[in-house]
Amino acid sequence: MQSMLSIVFLLLIKTTTGYLVPDPPGEYNVTLTVGTLTDYTRNDPSVATPTPRTLVLSVFQPAKCATTVPVTYMPNTTAEFQGPYLQQQFNISANFTPLFLEARLPVCPKAPSSCSPLDDGPILLFSGGWNIPRLYYNVLASAIASEGFTVITIDHPGDTNIITYPDGHAVIGDGPGNPDGDEYAQYTYARAADASFIIDQLSNATAMGGLLPQRGPRQFPTNRVAMMGHSLGGATSIHAAGQDTRIRGAIDWDGSFFGSLPPSGLSTPVLLVSEELGNVTDPTWDALWPQLKGPKLWLEVANTTHMSFSDALVLLQASGQDTTGAFADLLGSIAPAELVRLLVAYTTAWMNGAVRGKVGGPLLQGKEPRRFPEVKTVSSSNL
Numbered sequence: 001m002q003s004m005l006s007i008v009f010l011l012l013i014k015t016t017t018g019y020l021v022p023d024p025p026g027e028y029n030v031t032l033t034v035g036t037l038t039d040y041t042r043n044d045p046s047v048a049t050p051t052p053r054t055l056v057l058s059v060f061q062p063a064k065c066a067t068t069v070p071v072t073y074m075p076n077t078t079a080e081f082q083g084p085y086l087q088q089q090f091n092i093s094a095n096f097t098p099l100f101l102e103a104r105l106p107v108c109p110k111a112p113s114s115c116s117p118l119d120d121g122p123i124l125l126f127s128g129g130w131n132i133p134r135l136y137y138n139v140l141a142s143a144i145a146s147e148g149f150t151v152i153t154i155d156h157p158g159d160t161n162i163i164t165y166p167d168g169h170a171v172i173g174d175g176p177g178n179p180d181g182d183e184y185a186q187y188t189y190a191r192a193a194d195a196s197f198i199i200d201q202l203s204n205a206t207a208m209g210g211l212l213p214q215r216g217p218r219q220f221p222t223n224r225v226a227m228m229g230h231s232l233g234g235a236t237s238i239h240a241a242g243q244d245t246r247i248r249g250a251i252d253w254d255g256s257f258f259g260s261l262p263p264s265g266l267s268t269p270v271l272l273v274s275e276e277l278g279n280v281t282d283p284t285w286d287a288l289w290p291q292l293k294g295p296k297l298w299l300e301v302a303n304t305t306h307m308s309f310s311d312a313l314v315l316l317q318a319s320g321q322d323t324t325g326a327f328a329d330l331l332g333s334i335a336p337a338e339l340v341r342l343l344v345a346y347t348t349a350w351m352n353g354a355v356r357g358k359v360g361g362p363l364l365q366g367k368e369p370r371r372f373p374e375v376k377t378v379s380s381s382n383l
């Protein structure tokens with residue numbers, strides 16, 4: 001589902017002091033905490049000397065706060081790496097570095113007195129595309145969190161193209177430039193192990209105190225955890241659910257599935273969301289579908305491409321650029337706000353159902369066809 005595109009245009013950022021992305025759409029604003037969890041049982045494959053595998057995470061928690069403050073979207077070192085990376089990966093002349101450098105997210109202020117996070121919402125782990133930093137999904141993660149979920153986005157060592165740690169040092173991913181299916185499968189297994197490690201650490205009060213100092217050394221319950229992601233991260237959420245029964249639901253945004261599930265299949269609820277493919281379907285999903293034994297829904301979203309499922313469209317619009325012109329081939333022609341609305345609505349319905357043990361309702365059953373005209377049900381079962 002990835003393609004090389006050739007687009008010639010100039011990326012113009014009209015502001016010099018940064019631009020603000022829209023407030024998250026849900027009932028809550030969000031707090032954002034960036035921190036790390038270290039797995040001392042595994043090493044970081046991209047560091048030569050044996051070094052424990054440290055995951056950098058962004059934790060978005062729903063909170064009531066009457067005012068928000070703008071925070072940097074991406075560290076400079078990460079943003080400066082992305083422009084040339086995307087130019088090479090997609091054969092485009094546009095340089096996305098300024099778009100990432102100048103974006104600002106509205107989040108609740110750090111002062112504990114000014115906001116009260118909702119602490120008992122379901123926890124959603126979010127894994128991004130192969131090579132892609134977790135930061136490309138800040139806006140989507142924040143939008144989902146505003147519906148009452150704690151959303152944790154993950155950088156995977158050895159896979160994410162550059163990881164900038166909270167102390168400022170950065171490590172470049174060292175994987176193959178163009179992985180084959182087996183190599184993709186190996187990445188998903190490492191990512192799924194990261195997910196299980198994070199769920200383990202939710203019960204580790206010390207680790208949670210280190211990750212979320214404002215909240216202090218307290219455990220999170222692990223009985224309302226689900227996982228989702230884009231591209232390889234979406235495929236990872238399905239593998240992770242196959243390996244870890246604590247994962248109650250999975251959502252895959254346009255991620256081809258590599259590797260295999262346990263022979264008995266997977267009973268966890270799985271939502272598949274495809275880019276517009278017209279009269280074909282992803283053959284890896286055709287093969288996956290019969291192995292999914294629980295509630296399952298396969299959607300296709302018109303006017304989207306594989307790269308629609310990140311913050312790029314929202315960032316372009318928020319920075320005052322036209323998303324329907326030269327960008328449409330790469331990012332799809334869907335209106336950015338509509339994309340966010342539909343992804344948030346389906347994610348909320350799916351994950352709330354999954355953690356309750358009963359996935360269904362009119363939206364998922366296709367009984368609200370006029371709500372999101374871009375969305376078509378390809379197949380569904382057990383809803």
Ligand SMILES: *[C@@H]1O[C@H](CO)[C@@H](O)[C@H](O)[C@H]1NC(C)=O
Pocket residue numbers: 004005006007091
């Ligand atoms: C990249 O884009 C250029 C200019 O549009 C084109 O000439 C070239 O063939 C493209 N390269 C690849 C590998 O697609």
Ligand SMILES: *[C@@H]1O[C@H](CO)[C@@H](O)[C@H](O)[C@H]1NC(C)=O
Pocket residue numbers: 023027028029063064065066067068106
């Ligand atoms: C979220 O913050 C905005 C200011 O950015 C404020 O107008 C709004 O009322 C806040 N919403 C909630 C639910 O706290």
Ligand SMILES: *[C@@H]1O[C@H](CO)[C@@H](O)[C@H](O)[C@H]1NC(C)=O
Pocket residue numbers: 076101
């Ligand atoms: C990051 O880059 C921006 C824009 O180039 C610059 O204004 C800012 O000072 C840089 N921040 C840091 C921490 O270096």
Ligand SMILES: *[C@@H]1O[C@H](CO)[C@@H](O)[C@H](O)[C@H]1NC(C)=O
Pocket residue numbers: 038204206207210
């Ligand atoms: C809990 O977290 C602390 C701090 O990261 C770590 O030292 C400890 O080994 C962890 N305990 C377990 C059982 O993982």
Ligand SMILES: *[C@@H]1O[C@H](CO)[C@@H](O)[C@H](O)[C@H]1NC(C)=O
Pocket residue numbers: 278279280
């Ligand atoms: C699918 O659509 C493409 C392009 O629109 C067309 O060329 C092709 O013949 C169609 N295939 C089938 C089986 O309908």
Ligand SMILES: *[C@@H]1O[C@H](CO)[C@@H](O)[C@H](O)[C@H]1NC(C)=O
Pocket residue numbers: 302303333373374375
């Ligand atoms: C896709 O976009 C086109 C052009 O904006 C629009 O006419 C069409 O209605 C959209 N398709 C759907 C299913 O919304």
